[in-house]
Amino acid sequence: MASTTDSATDESISLPRKSSWKYIGPGIVVAATGVGAGDLVATLIAGSNFGYTLLWAAVIGCLVKISLAEAAGRWHLSTGRTLFDGWTDLGRWTTWFFVVYVVVWGFVYGAAAMSSSGLPLQALFPDVMGLKWWAMLTGVVGLVFVWFNKYEVFEKVMTVLVGVMFVVTVYLAIRVTPNLGDAFAGLLPVLPDEKDSILNTLGLIGGVGGTITLAAYGYWVNAKGWTNSGWMKVMRLDNRVAYVTTGIFVVAMLFVGAEMLHSSGVAIASGDKGLIQLSDILADRYGSATAKLFLIGFFATSFTSLIGVWHGVSLMFADFVERYRKDRAGASETELSGEAVAAGRREKSVPFRAYLLWLTFPPMILLFQEQPFRLVIIYGVLGAAFMPFLALTLVWLLNSSRTPREWRNGMLSNAMLVIAGLLFLVLCVKQITDQPWAEFF
Template sequence: MTKYQFIGILMLNVTQQYRLRPSMKLLKNLTLIGPGFVVAATGLGAGDLVAAAVSGASLGGQIIWAVVFGALIKLALNEGLARWQLSTGSSILQGWQQHLPRWVNGYFLIYLLLWGFLVGAALMAACGLAANALFPQLSINSWAVLHSLLAVLLVLFGRYSVFESAMKVLILLMFATVMAALASLDLSGINLQQTLLTDTGRQSHDNMVLAVIGGVGGSVTLLCYGYWMREKAWHSSAALPLVRVDLIVAYTITALFGIGIMLLAAKAAPATIQGTQVLVAMADELGRTLSPVFREVFLLGVWAAVFSSMLGVWQGVPYLFADIMAARSKSKQLAAADRNSWAYRSFLGYLALPPMLLLLLGKPVWLVMLYAVTGAFFMPFLAITLLYLNNRIIAKAQRFGIASNMLIALALIVFAFLSLQSLFK
């Protein structure tokens, strides 16, 4: 059995389990969805773009399957998070607080503080780079600061409906620009030979495959989906079919976008350039190969991708901090759903301001190492807790089926391997 057949069987099982048959009801649901677009746009950050671009430049289309597989297991994880919240009425962080040892939320709080500091700086730098490539009149750091402050204003003074609409526009913009570039390029000659981890014969290629699987669709931002569900008033298990449609649309877009970046990079990205500069190099090459307009169009899509990720992180991640603070204070009020709470606004400021120092000073080695150690356990931990909570705690009628358990178990294996690799490489 090839990896494509295996992934196809898993997708068929998921479809059968979720009973996703074409119907007028399904078409009506498509007009109601929204949080999925938000989580998709938030999860497609600079790191994901770079991983897909570098992989495409080095391996062509050989590891397209890794994008599909990564999106599939992130879909399963997010569905598990939604299943828990809709079945119990509590967030996953509240579930950890109630059913797991007390140190769990303490560990996550430490990781969240490190994650917010480093990812905040990375998103600012990526937004600054994309904007500077379009409008070089301002420096990268100036653009980075302006984007961070603009995101704060949009979060503080915009309703959720405005935020969701903005994210839909941004994800449409980034998706359309990549598809337009793909449609204009001659993609013949791209290597699509099937490649497994053991087929590559080189450790660097294995690392690229694992980076693509791990990066597609986000990590901590998966947890934000539950708070965006609350904003849409999806509160009971009756909303689970709608959530599944929402997530399938979201991760289909995520997979197609990742594949598009990979194929564009196979034609337009120099394999010698690493980091976020590879995206600018791709734009320059598209401008030479097609027309100067395509350089600007592609950079606009890159900007939409990284700014939507910043906006989603700035809006969604403070909910997590507010939820932890509510649990630690024994508060019975769902402070995590209140964007006016002190905890939410404090963490928003923490994301938007202190990371600016890293733009000037660089990342201290000890901070990066601590982040790597604490972060290595997050995704395996999330998979384990979902297997436990959604098979033992919630009502039997709402528990995982065979397909969900298989996908979550696969996620556990993949991310455990990634974690060990990051710690011992």
């Protein structure tokens, strides 16, 4: 008689009869991780500055991310190989880029994620302790949670937090009584009559929901037990649900910005502190209960991004270390490609936990001092470079013989990925040219 564990394993890898809502999971995780406080602030400020004019740009941003996440998931399912495994086929430069990226990006992002998660807690409980201590507490809680739990528990907790985010953002959007006529008009692609409106619009499109977490989507797909092309329809439904959910979050915050801020001429700061300002405005207009509800939603948004990165990028780092070791040991291609099913084992591996520690403890140094100037510049450039890297390498991989012919890119996929790559390349160049390089040297 088969054991309970064996039965569960067989059930998790058996092919679905048809695409079904009951399988949804990794998409919720990638949506929750990708939409952080920064995305909400950017959309809020877009609504504040331009009203409903850029609603169409937020929608296009979701469509672009659907294409990127679908491509990452399709690579994992059609080839049985992980994304990092595919990158190594393209040359050693991909490995060097990834290593530098995850080390520098992880160090700075860890501090930003902890600070963002601690900020609403400090606003909710101002007399308990200061922001730095709340930030460190959220980082440690995230570390402990990811360290001791497998993907199944992680997904359930993320789903609950997404539910909180959904309820809060939709409630606020309804509460501010949006002008639906203006909102529908905002679906027409019109640029604001402002300086740098094109770059601002591209920034909004590119900033909707996710950076490296889009690359992590394929790893979460494997962790769910989806390991071959029989799960392709389920993955695509899952991915669409993810970015419809993302679209609702973003549109709701744009409504809030358009109605509460644009109509009254109120400006808020960029960054997470803008959300604290919004809570003060909500308290004045709708009472403290609404303000506290918003802060709870703010915390759910920030903390899902924290634990999502803690889990997803740690899986990618563990995969990188495994590839490096096997490559050094001369492992065969068969051995390398069979590792897409190893997500459960990676969650308990030393590299996974080592990167968890890297994301949590070294960044705490930045909470007690100003961020090192040169490090922040490098972080900004690497962060801007990752999305064109992801889009263009996916075009490369999914049009080559590395992908089974049936699952290679069609015209629509190629068009969306090329558009995404060019969009992010423009934003990358802008990010690089905006950096104060004269002060760097």
